[in-house]
Amino acid sequence: MMFTESHNTSNGSHGFTLVELLVSIAIIAIIGAILIPVVGHIRNKVDNTTCTSNLRQLGQALTMFSQEHNGQLPLSMQADPTNPEIKVSWQILMMRQLEVPFAKHGDTGVFICPSHRHTYPMEAYRTYAINLTGGSPISNAPRLMTLSDPSTTAILAETKHEANGAGYVSLSGNVNGWGGKHRLEARHDEMMSMFMADGHVESMAVDDERVEEYLVNIRK
Known part of the structure; x- marks a missing residue:
């Protein structure tokens, strides 16, 4: 008599049960809930670092400009040194x-805070304003070399969206007036950044009581 060996067709593997599938989905959701805020926080930190670097580069360039122009900062608009008939x-x-190069919509670069997307309705090509508080934006330029307290004097600040992707080009006139501190923009976890005349970047809330002093000191 011949006996045939019986074989189990099962190899020990099986598909996910409904319970196992639901548990897996729940675990993935929990991991995602943990990671998404962490990734967002890291991204904000990177953007803040880039913004600080932008302000430092622009601030240093403004300092060099003033040294080459009798200590004066540039204005919101002035005659082009290479062609006085044109305003720049x-x-x-x-x-x-x-x-x-001049920044265009959608570009990244020294004139654009990468966090502008949190507050601007469109792609930006300028997110920083020069501080000309207490005077006209097109005349009577402040003198950087004669400031009484450079460490508490803002030269550049982050600004709101104005039109066509441009942030306000300057802060001027009365600090509480139309061209004053209301143009400032906080886009880094409710904080904004300013480049100060001594070369450091200050981070603060727009409603910080020091803001007015930092702006008006440009004329002192």
């Missing part, structure tokens, strides 16, 4: 000083 902004002058 401080941004154009700094573009030349740093030898970088």
Whole structure:
């Protein structure tokens, strides 16, 4: 008599049961809930670091410009040194000083805070303003070399969206007026950044009581 060996067709593997599938989905959801805020926090930190670097580069360029122009900072708009019949902004002058191209919508670069996407309705090409508080934006330029307290004097600050992707080009006039501190923008976890005349970058809330002093000191 011949006996045939019986074989189990099962190899020990099986598919996910419904319970196992639901547990796996729940675990993935929990991991995602943990990681997404962490990734967002890291991204914000990187953006903040880039913004600080931008302000330092622009601030140093403005300092060099003032040294070459009798201590004066550039204005919101002034005669082009290469062609006095044309008016140019401080941004154009700094573009030349740093030898970088003029920023366009969607670009990244020294004139654009990467966190602008949190507060601007469109792609930006300028997110920083020069501080000309207490005077006209097109005349009577402040003198950087004669400031009484550079460490508490803002030269550049982050600004709100104005039009067509441009942030306000300057802060000018009365600090509480139309061209004053209301143009400032906080886009780093409710904080904004300013480049100070002594070379450091200060981070603070827009409603910080020191803001007015830091702005008006540009004329002292």
